[in-house]
Amino acid sequence: MLGIESIATYIPDTKKSNYELKEKFELDDDFIENKIGVKYHTVKDRGFKSSDMCVKAFENLQKQTDVNIEEIECCIVVTQNPDFNIPHTSAIVHGKLDLPSNCAAFDIALGCSGYVYGLSNIIAFMKNNGMKKGLLFTSDQYSDIVDINDKNTALLFGDAATVSLISEDAVLSSVDFSFGTNGKDYKELVCDDKLYMNGRAVFSFTATTAPKHIKALLEKNNLTDEDIEKYYLHQGSKYIVDTIRKRLKTDASKVPFAMAEYGNTVSSSIPIMLADDINKLKKDDKVILSAFGVGLSWASAIIQKIK
Amino acid sequence: MKITIQDIRDIIEKAETMAEMDELANDVPLTEQNVDSLDMANILLLLEETYDVKIPDTDLDQLQSVDGIVAYLSKK
Secondary structure (H helix, E strand, O other): OOEEEEEEEEOOOOEEEOHHHHHHHOOOHHHHHHHHOOOEEEOOOOOOOHHHHHHHHHHHHHHHOOOOHHHOOEEEEEOOOOOOOOOOHHHHHHHHHOOOOOOEEEEEOOOOOHHHHHHHHHHHHHHHOOOOEEEEEEEEOHHHOOOOOOHHHHOOEOOEEEEEEEEOOOOEEEEEEEEEEOHHHHHHEEEEOEEEEOHHHHHHHHHHHHHHHHHHHHHHOOOOHHHEEEEEEOOOOHHHHHHHHHHHOOOHHHOOOOOOOOOEOHHHHHHHHHHHHOOOOOOOOEEEEEEEEOOOEEEEEEEEEOO | OOOOHHHHHHHHHHOOOOOOHHHOOOOOOHHHOOOOHHHHHHHHHHHHHHHOOOOOHHHHHHOOOHHHHHHHHHOO
């Protein structure tokens, strides 16, 4: 069965401390640690592009698996910060990794919900075309687009990339997906030269949409909170993760929080957590992936550990 | 809409802010009483959900204190 065989990440070594921005933005430690929940946010090397971060993630994948480049038949990059407007970043990654000429490559231009969309896309695409091995990348470098004087965004976002190896030797398989969009409110989170986010609007959208979406997906699959081992929620901020958890009425131990040391890494936030936990989950464990953000767009999935 | 000061204080308490409820003054802006911007976003959402109203960003200057919130919602 096609699913996730392995996940590798690239998190830049360079970090900016939010404690150093306390005076500039009139913050206290409690706000940094318990509200946004980001102590440090990662920043890529100057000149590094989305494809460079994908290559770094792939190099880490090679250290943990014996992935054979010659066998890769599909390469998808989820990014909203492509190297260029033309061509697609996945083609550049294809070239840098020297992937085979019969390998399909395309981008998915989504933000925070991108990994869940990407997972559904790559599994369906590979299945429909009889492919055996594929790579799903997520890569965004918001350090290029954030206004460093904007309190709403300057403290929050970190650069990162991930790669998921999709194959028939999967350890995680998908059970079901669900998606949604509210395009009327796209202006609440938009980048026209620099990133703009209406924090209140994005918070209200997420706090009202995500819990309902997750509950509906569980009900559709005749599952309850007791059937779910973990909820991997997009790491928008600690406050939003805590709010969704409270509205789901689920135990805090089921909802990982993992952005304090690198920030909101957009479509990479869920695969970064999954990479840490993939070997900790037990066979048959079911987990939720749920992400929400720019678009406004949201997506949730039920994933199961199958071996 | 009939809204009491206690109704609004209950919602602020439900939002689990850092404000000391025993010391919270009704006529002082919440942001001067340990309620930060994220807490305010949560309080406004709870108000919208509780009273089934839409509070546009352009009205926010009317909802800075408990008294302001009561007056604003009482007109709805």
